[in-house]
Amino acid sequence: VARRPRPPAKRRSPPRVVALAYDRMGTFELGVVAEIFGLERPEMGPSWYRFGVAGVEPGPLAGTGGLRFVVDSGLELLERATTIVAPGWRRGDRPPPALALALRRAHARGARLVSICSGAFLLAATGLLDGRRATTHWRYVDELERAHPRVDVVRDVLYVDDHGLFTSAGSAAGIDLCLHLVRLDFGAEAANTVARRLVVPAHRDGSQLQYLERPVPRDHEVGRLSRLLDRMRARLAQRMTIAALAAEAVMSERTFIRRFKEATGIAPGAWLIRERVGRARELLETTPAAIDAIAESCGFGTAAALRHQFHRHVGVPPTTYRARFATRT
């Protein structure tokens, strides 16, 4: 009887992501979802996402930019989806009853519902967002609030995650949200890999946390570490050893490294270098300080160490970078 009390996420059956296609949809937003979840990524293993597009209306569907889409599947795809993404919606329109029903059913089943940009209007129209926190593009937040007064509309965030209902702001914030979902499903390292391939910046870990609103145990751990990350950023100039950091986090060195990697996707040493190079970059752009002084205030022992890492990570030597990008007059 106690054989299978719950189907834990550990079971490696691939998550099934379905995007909703509708007439006059946002081509870019659909593209984001298809790119992240629909691209072949054999290197990610056999349990990577299965992806499909469900047309919620009949006929060829128009997309921004004068494109027309022919979609082979319909709402039946939603029945087995673990994640359903609305990459936008015609804000004033009520969804077809069959669509609203399918979304409510999916939510009741435990599937995630995700919206990008104006897609929040579709989720709101199902009533599922009542009493929940949600967001949308900044141009539409007032309209969303007026049209759906029971929704707790959150402003100035990239995305909101409330009990399996994920809503994101402008189109590009949809990328951040999709990467967040990858992180939840496959871990921070996998999310970084996908981000790298998209050539978008991987999450900057501290800033990400103000958008994480789901009280999951794992995220709580991330939150605990995040305060340490902030403190580390505040004293980048000082030398930091694993032993000292682990002591500060009240963990053994081994566990500290393990947890750190789970939370950020990279090991502490690599993270420090990335932060230090980033700081050096700022100082090169905005101050006339000598390379030696910059090296010192970023925590590089010598200017040679700074040059080495800077070149490795930015691609050009510090002086070249400054000549090209300094904003100082």
Add this chain to the structure above:
DNA sequence: ATAAGTAGCCGCCAGA
């Protein structure tokens, strides 16, 4: 640019 010294990192595994 190269070489030596050292800390970081991670696979492995036993114990909780």
Add this chain to the structure above:
DNA sequence: TCTCTGGCGGCTACTT
């Protein structure tokens, strides 16, 4: 039985 922790050895790669 299963998941998590943390010590050890040794390779990697950063610093000087």
